[in-house]
Amino acid sequence: MAPVTVATTPNTTRSDLTEFVMLKGNGVKGLSEMGLKSLPVQYIQPLEERTCMIQVVPQESIPIIDMSNWDDPKVGDAICEAAQKWGFFQIINHGVPLQVLENVKDATYRFYELPAEQKLKYTKENSPSKDVRYGSSFSPEAEKALEWKDYLSLFFVSEAEAVATWPPACRDEALEYMKRSETVIKQLLTVLMKGLNVEEIDETNESLLMGSKRINLNYYPVCPSHDLTVAIGRHSDVSTLTILLQDQTGGLYVRAVDSQGWIHVPPISGALVINIGDALQIMSNGRYKSIEHRVTANGSKVRVSVPIFVNPRPIDVIGPLPQVLAGGEKAMYKNVLYSDYVRYFFKKAHDGKATIEHAKI
Ligand SMILES: COc1cc(/C=C/C(=O)SCCNC(=O)CCNC(=O)[C@H](O)C(C)(C)COP(=O)(O)OP(=O)(O)OC[C@H]2O[C@@H](n3cnc4c(N)ncnc43)[C@H](O)[C@@H]2OP(=O)(O)O)ccc1O
Ligand SMILES: O=C(O)CCC(=O)C(=O)O
Ligand SMILES: [Fe+2]
Numbered sequence: 001m002a003p004v005t006v007a008t009t010p011n012t013t014r015s016d017l018t019e020f021v022m023l024k025g026n027g028v029k030g031l032s033e034m035g036l037k038s039l040p041v042q043y044i045q046p047l048e049e050r051t052c053m054i055q056v057v058p059q060e061s062i063p064i065i066d067m068s069n070w071d072d073p074k075v076g077d078a079i080c081e082a083a084q085k086w087g088f089f090q091i092i093n094h095g096v097p098l099q100v101l102e103n104v105k106d107a108t109y110r111f112y113e114l115p116a117e118q119k120l121k122y123t124k125e126n127s128p129s130k131d132v133r134y135g136s137s138f139s140p141e142a143e144k145a146l147e148w149k150d151y152l153s154l155f156f157v158s159e160a161e162a163v164a165t166w167p168p169a170c171r172d173e174a175l176e177y178m179k180r181s182e183t184v185i186k187q188l189l190t191v192l193m194k195g196l197n198v199e200e201i202d203e204t205n206e207s208l209l210m211g212s213k214r215i216n217l218n219y220y221p222v223c224p225s226h227d228l229t230v231a232i233g234r235h236s237d238v239s240t241l242t243i244l245l246q247d248q249t250g251g252l253y254v255r256a257v258d259s260q261g262w263i264h265v266p267p268i269s270g271a272l273v274i275n276i277g278d279a280l281q282i283m284s285n286g287r288y289k290s291i292e293h294r295v296t297a298n299g300s301k302v303r304v305s306v307p308i309f310v311n312p313r314p315i316d317v318i319g320p321l322p323q324v325l326a327g328g329e330k331a332m333y334k335n336v337l338y339s340d341y342v343r344y345f346f347k348k349a350h351d352g353k354a355t356i357e358h359a360k361i
Contacts, residue, residue: 017042018140025120027136027150029112032221039225045145049234051296052227054253057261062086062254064268068093070187079188080195083276087291088254090271094184098270100177101245107173108217108304111152114169122152122167129165131155138232143349148297149231152217174215178308181243181272185210185310188241188274196284197323205321208283209240211313218305220251226297233350236290238342239277239309246273249303255292262294278341278356279312282333285320292352314339333359 017040020026031040047053063082069075082089111119120126122134133153137146154166154174162175189209190201198205220231231251246252246267253262254275265273281290295305312318319335336359345355 012040012042014042017146021136022123022140023125025116025118025123025134027112027116027119027134027219027221028148028223029150029219029221030116032223036224039223039228043146043148043229045229045233049145049230050228051230054294054296055261056253057256057259057263060256060261060263062263062265063089064271065089065091066093067091067095067184067187070184070191076191076194079191083192083195083280083288085257085289086254087289088265088273088275088293090265090268090273091184091188092268092271094272096177096180096184096272100173100180101270101272103173104170104177104217104245104306105247105304107170108152108219108306111167111170111217112150112219114167127165129161131157131161132165132167138350139346139348142347145229147232147350148220148223148226148229149295150219150221154215154217156213156215170217174217174306177245177306178213178215181308184272185241185243185308189310192241192280192284192288196287196321197326198321208312208316208318209280210310211316212311214239214309214311216307216309218307220295220298220303220305222302223297223299226299229297231295231297231303232293234292234294234352235350236281236292236353236356237275237277237307237309238279238345238355239311240279240283241310242273242275242277243308243310244273244275245306247304249298249301251296251298251303252305253294253296277309277311278359279318279338281356282318282336282359283321283324285324285329286332287324290353290356311342312338314342332361334361 065078119134122132136150248267252265256263276288276290278290280288316338317335318338320331
């Protein structure tokens with residue numbers, strides 16, 4: 001194993017840290033495993049963003065929806081209401097086998113336990129494909145303070161491309177999780193579209209709603225002085241829908257309705273967390289909400305999570321759907337090329353809902 005060369009003293013420069021974490025492939029996992037006693041200054045967030053400043057609203061919780069009878073109008077109403085009010089809900093009895101969920105969590109650990117030299121093959125600089133990227137934080141070049149998170153981000157183009165380019169340590173399990181979640185994704189979108197007077201998902205709107213998918217394997221190592229930083233800063237997803245598998249650690253917080261407070265999303269064994277992304281907020285002309293969320297860093301436990309981002313295709317132009325505007329409602333958002341929208345999101349640090357503000361008329 002290569003010797004550890006980063007000196008994490010108060011004098012460690014950003015470039016030493018970048019070299020160790022990103023350019024050498026160690027990730028924050030590598031930093032964490034050096035047994036640091038204090039947090040490198042580059043991860044210290046401004047006071048108002050720190051984990052210790054979260055105002056938790058303890059009596060609130062996002063809805064939990066049983067999907068076994070998904071086509072029962074009462075279940076449909078609960079899904080549409082949750083998407084309008086909370087933008088977030090958990091689903092149980094969703095049909096994705098529990099073993100598939102366990103396997104993808106195990107595969108996440110398997111990938112991150114690879115030696116740095118092997119993970120290095122998938123960084124932005126070395127990856128065999130633009131669609132496969134191992135990285136740390138979110139947008140390090142743009143961030144004043146870094147986030148305590150490593151990620152492997154896999155954009156699905158085709159099974160053949162995935163087999164050829166995704167890391168073998170986690171490829172099959174990630175593909176299986178994507179495949180087995182397709183039915184519930186369609187069920188959710190069917191119900192959500194009915195709520196917008198879109199009667200069926202045909203070829204055209206299918207590609208607009210779910211024409212591309214990205215799966216991220218997130219790894220949040222144990223963090224010294226975790227109260228001073230974040231694992232993921234405040235953001236909303238740019239997807240149509242996100243299907244998130246979290247482990248039993250906890251740490252995901254969702255913005256409370258009409259409040260400065262935050263609601264914890266408690267881990268429920270076998271459940272999936274669903275959230276509305278910006279693309280669906282735009283298509284629904286603001287009816288469904290893509291809500292800000294954040295993840296706290298943890299001082300004693302590793303956390304993993306696996307979101308599947310269900311998106312329009314990069315070449316799609318998204319805007320409020322004609323069915324939503326049919327009654328004379330005024331469009332709140334411009335038509336935007338989806339790849340431009342996503343590029344704008346990736347160019348900045350996490351900044352709450354600033355990306356969607358940019359698309360407002
Ligand atoms: C919370 O922490 C996160 C979150 C995420 C992802 C969250 C989502 O909501 S993902 C849903 C995003 N939608 C899609 O990926 C589908 C549409 N895809 C596209 O439109 C394109 O593939 C593209 C993403 C715009 C890339 O276009 P391309 O023309 O190939 O341009 P690039 O030069 O490769 O990238 C542009 C710019 O974005 C940065 N970037 C690209 N991919 C990622 C990625 N997976 N993670 C982080 N940043 C990415 C890339 O660095 C480029 O910036 P430069 O400064 O280098 O020019 C993901 C990760 C999290 O931590
Ligand atoms: O890890 C989590 O619970 C949330 C992850 C997230 O918000 C994201 O990857 O966009
Ligand atoms: Fe997110």
